[in-house]
Amino acid sequence: MRRGDRLPPLEIEITRTLIVAGAIASRDYQDVHHDAELARAKGSPDIFMNILTTNGLVGRYVTDHFGPAAVLRKVAIRLGAPNYPGDTMVLTGTVEEVDGDTATVKIVGANGVGKHVTGTVTVTVPSTVPAGAHVSSSADAGAHVSAPASSSAGTPTSAPTPATSLPAGGAS
Template identity: 35%
Template sequence: MNKYKSVVWEDVQEGEKLPSYEYELSLLRLVAFVRASGLYDYVHFDGDYARAVGVRDAFIATPHVAGLFGRLLSDWSGPDASLRKLTFSLNKPSCVNDVLTVSGSITRKYRGEDGETLVDIDDLRISYPDADGAATGQATLSLPSRDGRPMQNRRATATKPATRIDPEMPEVAKAKIGVVSECSQGRSIPISEDELLLWCEAIEDWNPLYWDKEYASTTPHGRLIAPPFGMLLGPGSSVQLGLGYKRPGAATPLGIEKGLRGLPLLQSMRKGWADSSRPLSIPGYPELAVVKAETEFYTPLGVGDTIRVTEELLECSGRKKTRLGEGYFGVYVKLFFNQADDLAKCYTSTIFHYRV
């Protein structure tokens, strides 16, 4: 008998509200997420650095937002559901010590073309007292059905958005449009059980598929699977941001070689990290902010898997002015593959390259 309950599609009602929850975005949780994800970007734990780039304090990372939405969905649905798509916009930064309320409701219940039993949640929302809808989004879930039809992983080739040439984009971007490159976000070290537990602790997402090895072995997955939004950058991801660079064979960040200290050192290292982790670097616009993210999910990643990632710049805007500063909006697509070259997910993001 399954000791973890799951929602059945036939019992869902359109308009049904998902049980909301509160999440205090303490510095401890921000640091715990950095450790769990390997995303050692200073803006997500260093208030002084965040203020230097135009934000009021250290603020939540994009995959952290995705993780909170994922927890809302799996807390409600149970472990037998399968997430097909998540899209969200970051409308206002959620910063250290904000108390977040995460909510959503079912807007549509339907069968897919192949009979798959699906629900749409079109009003996902993360809010705090000064920001109703700091992040807003939509999701599609596949739920188990009483008809006994087994749920299947999606195996497909992602349909990428078309590239678009804006005549106002900088010349450096025109040369990068449509060029597919291997991304440093890939990893050759297999995903471990401990990494999944770190994620569960940071998000307080205790989906048994992520930690209960005995239970996971009885599911169609046959093993622990990774949270779909996990960065999973793995050990060594922090070298370019100043941790672990003394390891024999590791490259010393340029700012350290120059003898920089304090904020100038952090700015130098973050620029080097950003330049190496994105196919586009725009001279004079060193800061990055994700404003929208969309992920479609296919074969789940799990314990023992390695990851290969490709990235491509789809489009870049002309120069724009925003509350953060002046800069350019780039649209990127990343494809994540396991060691068997099965597509795991397709991640499309809109990133603002700016200067304060």
């Protein structure tokens, strides 16, 4: 993790399902996030993504890159152009500062209208690997740490492979 490192882009298809599911999951029942007719009555061309869904996608982008040991310390984002159904948002990131195990990553998410989200994420990635853990890396992603196999439910036995796109349904 060095200043100037670029994270690989992540393309996310913006679907009605992703927008509505994100709004429901974050208990944001504003009609502009699920009712196209009411959104149009309020001056929007369609429903649009809420900030909490965007925040979750930004967090996922950073942790997918840095691996399961990464801890988000601060997410500071600002919304710009809305994410409407049928568009694609491309997230990009650049490491701006590094202080020991902690980095500040500049994030931009752009769609067909313009910049949907801009901001920074502060993330800590432990430089030491727990005893028994396995470290792997790939050409287009950072190193990943997997915990040792465990018999307890819910304990990961391997690191996830970073995604480069979300399927049309919005689920990963």
